[in-house]
Each structure stands twice: as C-alpha cells, then as structure tokens.
Amino acid sequence: MASLQVSGVTVSFGGNRALDGVALTAEAGRVTGLIGPNGAGKSTLFDVASGLRRPSSGQVRLDGRDVTRARPSARARHGLARTFQRLELFGRLSVRDNLLVAAELGPERRRADRIVTEILHRLELTDLADTSPDALPTGVGRLVEVGRALAIRPKVLLLDEPAAGQDVEETERFAELLRALTDDGTAVVLVEHDMSLVMAVCDEVYVLDLGKIIAVGPPEVIRSDETVLAAYLGDA
C-alpha cells in the first residue's frame, strides 16, 4: 500500500527547473530518505506534496487518491502533515497551544488535550509546554514542529531537516522516535543532512540533484554509489 506517491512532478521558476520529472513513493511503515546538496529541490518537492506550490506537471497521490489540485488543508485532512526547514511555528502561542491548534484541526479533536499531553511527554517537551517557541533554540523548535505535525495524527509525515541543530544524543533519541512512528504504520519522508541519521533510520533513500532523482536504493547502496558521491563532492 503506497501512502504518498509523487510522479512526474516538474516545477519551473522563471527559466530554471527546480524539479524535473520527479517521482517518489513513500510507503506506510517505512522511512523514506530524501537527500541531496543544497538547492537540489528537496523543500520544493515538499511544497508540491503539501499543496503550497502547484507543479506545472505531474501528480500527487495520497493513499491512491489524486490530490494534485487539492488545497493544503484538504491534504492535511487526508492525513498528510509536514514540518518546515525554515521554522514555521506559531510564535505568539505557547508550545502547548501550538500542538493544541493542530490537534483540534485533526481527526480526534475531542481528545485534543490528551493527545497534546501525550505528544509533549513523548518528545520530552512537557517542561517547556508553557514557553513561547520563539525563546527556544532552533533544535528544540524543530522538535516542537514535529510534535505539532504529529498532533493531527498523520498517515504521511514529511520532515524537513528535523534533526538540524540537535546534538548526537538528541539525534539518537530522534531516530528512536522515527522507528516508533513507522511501527505505528506512519509513512515518513525525511529530508536530512545528517547522513548518520539518514543511514541509520531510512529503509530507502532518494537522491535529488539539480531537480532530478539521480539514485534510489537502500542506504548501504547509496553510500557507495559513485554518482551520489560525485553529486555531493562535485566531481564532474
């Protein structure tokens, strides 16, 4: 069962093609990695998947349903949630209220309070529940965004550099969290620069370079793939 399926997606800014015929499938219960150098188009792909940007061609399917033309809110109701590389927290609400807004928009709004308490506990954010997210370091802010995305009980979760700004220990705990999520049957797409995390948690890795998928495969294959290394190190 494929939870998120992106096919043939092309996005052009002016003359440049930010994405060029990109296809990606994220399946339930698996972590799908999306890596690539800066400016490769990873965040743009997330924007297309979540409905913030219309592709000039291509399709986005959620659980087999075509949502290419659906609004972001409709996609969220079909179980898609995401985080942002440039944090998009609700800066004037407390951490708890950030999650509460999401939980109340989700499918289990009657249990919103309980869901929020549970997620705060799970992410070890309970002590920070009443602080403003603006006062938090970026690493913790990213965790709050993950928690907020979880609060709508997503079936597909797009994480944009969630571990940036975390130390080694925090990253390990985050990896555990990702495994727990996939055990619950969530499909996770992970954009991340910390390769040790990507290699440790992903079942499959897509490599995006200059708007094109240049390699797909299990982490150990990707690690030794010459074209991937070239894309990263710039060998012609």
Next chain:
Amino acid sequence: MSALLELRGIRAAHERITVLHGVDLDVAAGQVVALLGPNGAGKTTTLRVAAGVHPAESGQLVLGGRDMTGADPRDLARAGVCLIPEGRGVFPNLSVRDNLLMMTFTGRSREEIEEIAFARFPVLARRAGQAAGTLSGGEQQMLALARGLTTDPAVLLLDELSMGLAPLVVGRLYEQVGEIARQGVAVLVVEQFAAAVLDICDHAAVLVRGRVERQGHPDGGLRAELSALYLGSST
C-alpha cells in the same frame, strides 16, 4: 607569507545560539582557502563576519595588519573586502550593464569597469543589455564575480558559488577563481562541492559545529575524511 585576512578567535551567534566557537583562519594574498564542512557548520556565518554583515561577539578581524573588528560592511567594502553572497549576488531586474554600473563607487568610469569585466568574461559582453535575472545560473555567477573583480578587491569572499549549477560549469568558474587569486587576491571560498574547490585551493579548513576541526593541504587524506563527513562514516 603573512596573511592579508586574519580571523582570530571569532565567536558569533544567531539569535541566542552560538554558531561559531572561536574560529581562526588566515588567508594570504594570492592564496585560495577553501572552507568546507557539512550544513549548519557555520561556514556562511564565517564569511558574513569577515564581510562585516554579521557581528562577531568576540574575536578579531584583521585586514592587512589593521584591526577592522566591528567595521561597517561599507567600510570593509571600501577597504577591499568583497563578498559574493550565496545564491547569485546580482540584481536580477537590472541589466548586466547596470549591475556593473553599481560598482562605479570605486571612482572608475563605466567604460573601465565594463572593460575589466568583459575581458575576464567575454560572454557577458554579448549579454550586456539583458536583465541579469534572465541569464543562466553560470552566467549570473560570472556577473557576480565580475562585479567583485571591478572593485580591485584585496579579499574576495565567495559563498557557495556552485549552488544549483552543473558540475562542469562549477569547474570552469573555479578555474577563473584560481586565476583571480594568482593576480594577488586573497580568496576565501565556502563550498559544499568540495571536489571542485580542492583542485584549485592552496589550503583547506573543515568547519564542524562552529569549530575548525582540521586544516591543511588539500590532499587525498582530507578528501577521504570529507566524504565520510558528508555521507556518514561506514563504521
């Protein structure tokens, strides 16, 4: 060889989070120094501190023996520091010619500036009337470089020249950078595509979590370590 640009124990923060924990770097005239490292290591911040765009919390910025710590970006620009920021340092809605015109503060005439720029990058002469935003990515970077060159920079700071460009183009751009350095300019390059720079640089420093972890000659050992850093060690 005495350094033209010296960074001494630079500490800097974004909002309240310290991103540079005491960075030391020397760049001598005629030298290309590559600043490498994974995302979020603080490479761009280092360049921005050197250009005076980002304040340092402590540490010293020395330019040709003069302490320029805390100087205004404009004063640094006039003292010969030129930063080409990440993502095409050009004005997209201005024509190539007008982009170059912006550099006349050096006292040079428009004609002189165009001569310098077009001599180095002949393709720009053919595109002179075109809006910079309609140039290809490589041409935009050339324009940014050309604009930098016309100031007779003593120090050239380049941030991610390769962003979104095909490897072949990147290679050519860096050949030009090497030549610029040979004319006596101190060049500090921040780059993700390590290989392209390692070929032309004289010295490389690897920045990890705001500290220079390793520096030295860009030899094979450094390369191996870098790929481990970028793609994760297999151990």
Next chain:
Amino acid sequence: MDQFLTFGIVGLSTAAIYAVIGSGLVLTYTTTGVFNFAHGAAGMLSAFMYWQLTVGWGWPVPVALVVVLLVLAPGFGLLVERFVLRPVQALGEAERLVMTVALLSGLIATARWIWDPNVARPLPMFFAARKPIHLGPAVITWHQAITMAVAVAVAIGLRILLYRTRAGAEMRAAVDDRALVGLTGADPVRAGRVSWILGTQLAAIGGILIAPTVTLDAAQLSLLIVSAYTAAVFGRLRSLPLTFLGAVVVGCMESYLTGYLPQNEYLPGLRLAAPAFLLFLALLVFPHRRLRGRERRLARVPVPTARGTLVFAAVVIAFGAVLASLLGEADLITYGAIFSLGVVALSYVPLAGYAGQVSLCQLSMAGIGAVVWGHLGAHGQLWALGAAILVSAAAGALVALPALRLSGVYLALGTAAFAVILDRWIFGIPAFHVFGLRIALFDQGSVDVSGPRLFGLRLDSGRELMVFAAVCLALASIGVAALRRSRFGRRLIALRDSEAAYATLGGNLLVAKVAVFALASGIAGLGGALYGMQQRTVTADQFSLIAGLPIFLVAVVGGLGAVGNGLFAGTAFVAPTNALIAIAPGTANLVALLPGLAGVGLGHNPDGIVSRFRRQWEPLARDRIALPILLCVLALAWALRFTDVINDWTYYGGSLVIAAALRAWASARQAEPAEPEIPVEWWGLRRAWRPEDEEVLARGVAAG
C-alpha cells in the same frame, strides 16, 4: 461627439495628475518598501503652501513654485524619511503602514489647524487669462495642456533617471536586493532618501495642479489620491508605465461618469466613489499570492486570566458609573463616547491583533450598526440591537471575501476603498425598497437614534446611556478575553503567525478570516449603535474613513493584542482631547493632531501601552494593603465630589495622584524577589544565555 471629446480632454488632464502622483507613490514603494498612505496628504500640504505663497502673500507664481517644489517638498520628504520611517524600517510591514496612516491623519489635522477649513481658498488655474487652444472640435485650456505636458515630462524624466543614471540604477538595485546594495559599497539609505525627495516632489506637483480644479479642502484633497492609488495598483505598485495606463483609465472613467451618468438621486455618489470601486476591483484581480510564511516580529498577545478579566470588567463598569454620577448632560454626551468608541476600538483586537488583518473600515461598520439601530430600534426594542450587530457582521463578512486574497498594505487599501465607497456613495443614497423591504440609510442627512428599552425601562438620559455603554464594553471585553482562550482564538493567532503552517495542518483560511471579519464588524456595529444612542442623531460624516483613522491609530498605540485596549483606546481617544479643549479652547486644532503624533511615537513602544500599563499597575492590584486603601480613598473622593465639597479638577487630579503614589508604594513593597534558581542544564532555554555563563560552567566542570 464634441461633448465626448471635451470630457475626454478633461479626463486625460485629470489622468495626467493621477499619473504624476501615482508614479511618486510607486517610486517610494519600490525603493523603500513603504506604501505611503500620506502621499496624497503631502500633495495636499504642498497645494496649501502654494496657495499661501501666491494668493496669501502675493509672491510671484514662479518663485512660489520654486520654493514649494525645490525647497519645501524635498525638505519635507527628508524629514519624513528620517524621523517617521527610518525608526520603523526594521519593524514589520504593519508598523510601517501605521506610521504613514498616522502621518496622513496628522497632516490633515495640521492643515486644518493652519488654514481654517471654513474659509474658501480659490486657486487660479495656470494661464487662466489666455485663450484656450482649439484643436479641431476640441478645446483645451492652458491649464489642461500644461498638466498633460507635465505628465509627459515626468514620464520621460523618470525613465531617464532610472535607466540612464547611477542614482537610478542604485534605486532599482535597492528594490532587487537591499542588502546587496550595501555589499557593493553603495549606500542603501541614500537611494531611499532620493526616492522620498522625488516622491514628495511628484506629490507636490500633482497637488498644485489639481487644487485649482477642486476645492482646497484638506481631507478631500488627501483622498482624491484614492484615484492615484488606483492608478498605482494598476501597475501592481511596481510598474511605472502601467501606472500611467491606470491613471488614464481612472481619469477618463471619472470624467465620462460625470458627463453621462444619469441624473437621479442614487447615482451621484457613485461618481465620487468610482475610483474606490475601481481600486477594489483592481486589487481583486491581483494574482493569487503564495501563502505567507512566518513574520519576523509580532507583538505579543497576552492570555488574560478569568479573574483578571472579571476585575477589569468591574473596573470598566465602575468607571462608567462614577463618570455618569458626576458629569453634566453635555459632558455625558461627549465622554460617553469613551465606552461606545471603546467598543469600536475593541473590535480591532480580534481582527488586527489576533488575526493580523489590518482593516481601515471598522468605523464604517460602526456606522452601519448605528443606522440599523436608528431605524429598527426607534422604540428601543432590544432585538434591534441584535439586528444591528448581525447586519454589521454580514457587511464585515462581505469585506472578508475579497480580503482572503489580500494582506498587509493591499488589505488596508482594500478596506480603505470599502470605507470610501460607503461614505461617499452608499451612506448618501436615500431609502429604497428591495422585495418590499424598505432599506434606509442616513436618509441623505441625519438619523435620529433613541435609547434602548431594558426590563421595561427606557434608557434615554445621558447618564443611563453611559452606564449602558460601559456595561456593553465590559461584556464585549469579557467576550474577547474568552475568545483569546478559546479554540477559535488560538486558530486566529496561529493563522497570522504562519498561514503556511496553519493551512498544512488542515486549517481553512477562508472560513477563519470570514468569521473574524464578521465578529469584529459585529462588535464595531454594537459600538456604533451605542455611539448613536449617545449622540441622539448621527450623520454619515461621523463614520467616514478619515474619522476612523485616529481611532485605529490610538488602538494600535494601545497594543492590538490586549483586551484592555477597548477601554484604553476609548479613553485615550476621547478624554485628553476634550479635557484639553475644556481647559484651553484655543487648542481644539492641536488636539486633533494628538492621535497622529501618538501613532508616530509607536516606533518606540511596539508592544503597546496597555501591556506596559498592566505590568506597572499589577503590584498595586496584588497588594493586600494598598489596594483596599486605594478603593477607600477613591470612594471617599467620589463622595466628596458628589456632595460638591471638592471640584472636578481636585477630584480627577487627586485620584490620579493618590493612585500613582499607592502604585509606587506597592511596587516598592514587592521589590523584585531574588531571581528563581534555574538548573544549569536549562540555561539558555528557560532564561537567556548570558556571556558569563560559559565561564561559570567551565569552572564548574573543572571543579567537579
């Protein structure tokens, strides 16, 4: 055909003026990112200056032109750039917007102060004595010809400046990338300065050219600029050629409407409102923008506690009761507005404070509430108050539909256009029938408004109405406080903080925005109805765009996120101005300036005064000794005043002094207890990281 040509020429010469003014607006907006609401007011001021020099002091026209265009206008532009806008350059778009609205309001007040609005000031046209030019069947006056020539010259001059000079390249570069301009060694501030000078000069040229063809009136002249705004919006606030095209469309449309619009009592206002209509439409065909991401810096929205809210509500009612018991009938009407306009100001809290929708038509919504109550509630039935709120809310929802596409400056412009459409046209049309239902507005004059009937009692005296309004303000404040704590309130704040995040979590932006507009307009409608009751009769003028601006400004100064803002804005807007007039009647014009000045002072206190107030007075409210003392003293003072033992000034002044003294005492008593101990691992999280912390940590590690 001749007539058609004549109107066309009139239209084109008006268009020329709009083009000149509009291009100045575009120039400053593109280079500095500030949409100058006061652009027209600058032109208005120049026209007055020009009148003063030529007609007033009899200077020769060329000298006056040189002085106004080359000395006064550039000087004014520089002053504005330096003292009004540079302080807020680093703040958000909303703050910059407020600054120019404050400037607009302040300039109108200044002009009215210097030049008595009741004196007619005709300005002669240029070369009025010369014979008009005949071009075939068309006749062109010299003034018209000069106007058109000036526009062409401006177009050519701007083109040369922008594309042929270094200063022009710098200005265009600043539009593209301000930070990069600094890196090239050029001065981005200089580009801004040049564009302010030029922009003001263009406004001045437009003002001087248009003044002879209309009456020299501060508000009217400032608002004529709506047409120039429309022209600029045609150019998406960026393109000069499209701005010129837009000007031609607007100018000709106005002219042909004058010529060919059928003469009946419903339509003359339409001609006046036509540019605003066109502005509204032009804004609507703007391309869909992408959802906004996070804004850099937003003022806080405190969460009021239930107890605090109830105490505040009690204070509001007590304040109303005290005033009602002490004031005379005339003063009751004047100061009653504290509470009714306070309700109108309160409507900004959910709308602009929580949801970030800057609307300039809240007082117009209040006007709708006032007329609905005036007509339906003539016998004081309470259901009519509900109807007034509902009709206003419906009007608010109507504004919200287009508002979904707009934000920031564009939303402010759109709502301003809506306010202009209402006060120039809709409010002026006579009663009409729709499906047999009689719909009446201001009956082309004034509407009598009576008080409500409550539990069989008719509230009709100023005293009763003031207490009633105070109770309404208290209830509305409680309601807004409850909203802040509710699910809907959280959503409004969330959607302002990040539309992108809100939408990707499943939030529906359209529904939320329509709802908050309706809610805020309902509150404003209630305020309008209360205001009408106190005034006894209302006219459309009382609810115009210009009348609403100062209320908006005072509300912003108070802090849009604070529930206490209703009382603050009402009091600050009504009390000091009227008190000053009472002390020194000559200052009537000076006080009209106050809201504008207060708005300009915003740059220093962006979080608003109300929250600072609360922080300052909190120690007193918590003090178990000082608070009872204060209450007793206030009660005693009231008793003394009520029995005429002391006079007004002793009472109000004395109460303030005693309260301030007790506050100082209370805060001294509760002097900051030692800072609570925060575990080391939370440094930098629960409290800001300090430079010395690292050393402390290092020592700790070394010692441990």
